[in-house]
Amino acid sequence: MLESVTTHPPSVTTHPPSVTTHPPSVTTHPPSVNDQPNMLTAQDLRVHFPVRTGLFMKQTGAVKAVDGVSLRLGVGETLGLVGESGCGKSTLGKALVRLLTPTSGKILFEGRDITHLGQGALRPLRRDFQMIFQDPAESLDARMSVRALVEEPFRIHGMGSAAERKKWVDGLLETVGLAASSAEKYSFEFSGGQRQRIGIARALALKPKWLVCDEPVSALDVSVQSQILNLLVDLQKEFGLSYLFIAHDLSVVKHVSDRVAVMYLGKIVELADSETIYRNPRHAYTKALLSAVPSADPKVKRKRSCWRATSHPPSIPRKAAPSAIA
Amino acid sequence: MSEHKLLEVDKLITSFDTERGMLRAVDQISFSIPAGKTVGIVGESGCGKSVTAMSIVRLLPQPSGKVLGGEIRFKGEDLLHASDKRMRQVRGGEIGVIFQEPMSALNPVHRIGRQVAEVFRIHKNMSKKDAWDAATEMLALLRIPAPEKRMMDYPHHLSGGMRQRVVIALALACRPSLLIADEPTTALDVTVQAQILDLLENLQHDIGMSVMLITHDLGVIAETCDEVVVMYAGRVVESAPVDELFGNPLHAYTQALLRSIPTLETPPKSVLPTIPGTVAGLGDHTYGCRFCQRMGRKSSRTRERPKFKEAQPGHWLEICKECSNL
Numbered sequence A: 001m002l003e004s005v006t007t008h009p010p011s012v013t014t015h016p017p018s019v020t021t022h023p024p025s026v027t028t029h030p031p032s033v034n035d036q037p038n039m040l041t042a043q044d045l046r047v048h049f050p051v052r053t054g055l056f057m058k059q060t061g062a063v064k065a066v067d068g069v070s071l072r073l074g075v076g077e078t079l080g081l082v083g084e085s086g087c088g089k090s091t092l093g094k095a096l097v098r099l100l101t102p103t104s105g106k107i108l109f110e111g112r113d114i115t116h117l118g119q120g121a122l123r124p125l126r127r128d129f130q131m132i133f134q135d136p137a138e139s140l141d142a143r144m145s146v147r148a149l150v151e152e153p154f155r156i157h158g159m160g161s162a163a164e165r166k167k168w169v170d171g172l173l174e175t176v177g178l179a180a181s182s183a184e185k186y187s188f189e190f191s192g193g194q195r196q197r198i199g200i201a202r203a204l205a206l207k208p209k210w211l212v213c214d215e216p217v218s219a220l221d222v223s224v225q226s227q228i229l230n231l232l233v234d235l236q237k238e239f240g241l242s243y244l245f246i247a248h249d250l251s252v253v254k255h256v257s258d259r260v261a262v263m264y265l266g267k268i269v270e271l272a273d274s275e276t277i278y279r280n281p282r283h284a285y286t287k288a289l290l291s292a293v294p295s296a297d298p299k300v301k302r303k304r305s306c307w308r309a310t311s312h313p314p315s316i317p318r319k320a321a322p323s324a325i326a
Numbered sequence B: 001m002s003e004h005k006l007l008e009v010d011k012l013i014t015s016f017d018t019e020r021g022m023l024r025a026v027d028q029i030s031f032s033i034p035a036g037k038t039v040g041i042v043g044e045s046g047c048g049k050s051v052t053a054m055s056i057v058r059l060l061p062q063p064s065g066k067v068l069g070g071e072i073r074f075k076g077e078d079l080l081h082a083s084d085k086r087m088r089q090v091r092g093g094e095i096g097v098i099f100q101e102p103m104s105a106l107n108p109v110h111r112i113g114r115q116v117a118e119v120f121r122i123h124k125n126m127s128k129k130d131a132w133d134a135a136t137e138m139l140a141l142l143r144i145p146a147p148e149k150r151m152m153d154y155p156h157h158l159s160g161g162m163r164q165r166v167v168i169a170l171a172l173a174c175r176p177s178l179l180i181a182d183e184p185t186t187a188l189d190v191t192v193q194a195q196i197l198d199l200l201e202n203l204q205h206d207i208g209m210s211v212m213l214i215t216h217d218l219g220v221i222a223e224t225c226d227e228v229v230v231m232y233a234g235r236v237v238e239s240a241p242v243d244e245l246f247g248n249p250l251h252a253y254t255q256a257l258l259r260s261i262p263t264l265e266t267p268p269k270s271v272l273p274t275i276p277g278t279v280a281g282l283g284d285h286t287y288g289c290r291f292c293q294r295m296g297r298k299s300s301r302t303r304e305r306p307k308f309k310e311a312q313p314g315h316w317l318e319i320c321k322e323c324s325n326l
Helices: A089-096 A119-126 A146-156 A162-175 A180-184 A192-204 A222-239 A250-256 A274-279 A284-291 B049-056 B084-094 B112-124 B128-141 B147-151 B160-172 B190-207 B218-224 B242-247 B252-260 B290-294
Strands: A038-053 A058-074 A078-082 A104-109 A129-132 A210-214 A242-246 A259-264 A267-273 B005-018 B021-034 B038-042 B065-074 B095-098 B178-182 B210-215 B227-232 B235-241 B307-312 B315-319
Touching: A038 A089, A058 A089, A058 A242, A058 A267, A078 A089, A078 A250, A089 A129, A089 A210, A089 A242, A119 A129, A129 A192, A146 A162, A146 A180, A146 A192, A162 A180, A162 A192, A192 A222, A222 A242, A222 A250, A222 B252, A242 A250, A250 A274, A259 A274, A259 A284, A267 A274, A267 A284, A284 B190, B005 B049, B005 B210, B021 B038, B021 B049, B021 B065, B021 B210, B021 B227, B021 B235, B038 B049, B038 B218, B049 B065, B049 B178, B049 B210, B084 B095, B084 B112, B095 B160, B112 B128, B112 B147, B112 B160, B128 B147, B128 B160, B160 B178, B160 B190, B178 B190, B190 B218, B210 B218, B218 B242, B227 B242, B227 B252, B235 B242, B235 B252
Parallel strands: A078 A242, A078 A259, A129 A210, A210 A242, B038 B210, B038 B227, B095 B178, B178 B210
Antiparallel strands: A038 A058, A038 A104, A259 A267, B005 B021, B005 B065, B227 B235, B235 B315, B307 B315
């Protein structure tokens, strides 16, 4: 169903075609994943937003959106990131692709410190990490044709001639399962699932090594959701991609992830391989989160006692006492 | 039929006047909601779920939306031919509606208190003070912390979950006998969703109302509903009690929907079954079986509409040679 590597734009980027170097792991939990070289490492990462009040906008405090997160992403690995809205998942994702500058801590991409690189120094690196956004309707410019949208990354990076770019775009559309005829249409002419495919084609254009998928399927119907999930898994196998997969749907995260990190109030409270975390959650918050997932089996009655008591989920500025989740 | 049916929808046809002529969004559907029960309406986007709900409360977009045929009986009363004045009493009074987006359902320039109190002022002719007190009590009933303070807030002060509670408070203010909830938890986190669903369940027992729950989340359906109606392309393809539907789905569409969701038990990164294609647009519907149309089967081109029959006691099904597994 997916096109082979040859349809992908020829490798003008700095990295060699990764397909051969990182054979996709077929087994679900290869122990080797942990031994694989790190694509990305974050050390004690913090992103604080100043809170300013009063006439002179004096800083009175800080929202600690990401507060001391350390993690690593292996080559060809999917790291799931779950947590409630406002726990800092998206901020963490954005900081890791340097759409935000962290307050402190370190981000190492293939061993290179990118924490404080300026926009100019980052630009060539941007080819290696891309982002897939939640709402394809809002993240795609309605005035650009699909061809222009998918071609944009090549133009920005000054890659290829017009004819080459046309060939690459056609190849990319085929890779993500869109008809070649769709290139001349506009994004609003497509359904939600197809729009998300356009978003994925854009993200894949520069042959990235790793992608932040920020809630890529939460705006989609279940039938379409499964198509997009299959596509992401296939692409990973084909191109040896690494994903940071952010979602609030735990079943979806478990389906795609090798390891899962659970985030709560800006911190990672539990991180383990996905099988372990779902079978044997250790942290009270993970347990609460899991018990809240509705099961598509009417015979399974939910046990969500732990959340019944709390009337509202604590947000970062409100910062609940740890006992609130026990 | 009998008296214990609170709402009966019989051969409802809802059409939209478009450039391409009158297009049927809802095509002769029949179902009923028993008193005190929760009935789930499930299907992909564009299947006519919301249009059905809007037809019941006569809030179709004007002037394009029209009910062309069929009957809607609420407590034996014909709602399609009720006067506008009577409908205003029914809406908000006897039938509460929770709209899809909690942000747009609230007026951003009025305080929460005024919006909730308004319901009591209009439907119960209360004095300003009494209405205010009743509204505060309603917020407390929905376990909104510090209701007196929240009454003075504007919608943007509240989190998504809190806003959704306010919208539910509006819908439940007059203790309706039927609550129509259109995707009440879709925009919310799982933990908040769990709280809202619990809340609805408790209130349902207290007030003794029926709930028509529109959602595309089969997990939510499995947990909260007594009966399920599966809609596809403007028609009801299957309806049955919840255990029966999940345990013994007979229509190919229902089976495909159930298969396409990853659960916590699905092997990670396995290929999820998908439903090819998308729901046909309103103008492209065939007269024959519409799921056959999606699957590209010839049988969909017949001029004969599949019959909707009671296949097993309580289990209704659209009978099509290809799609129904009897």
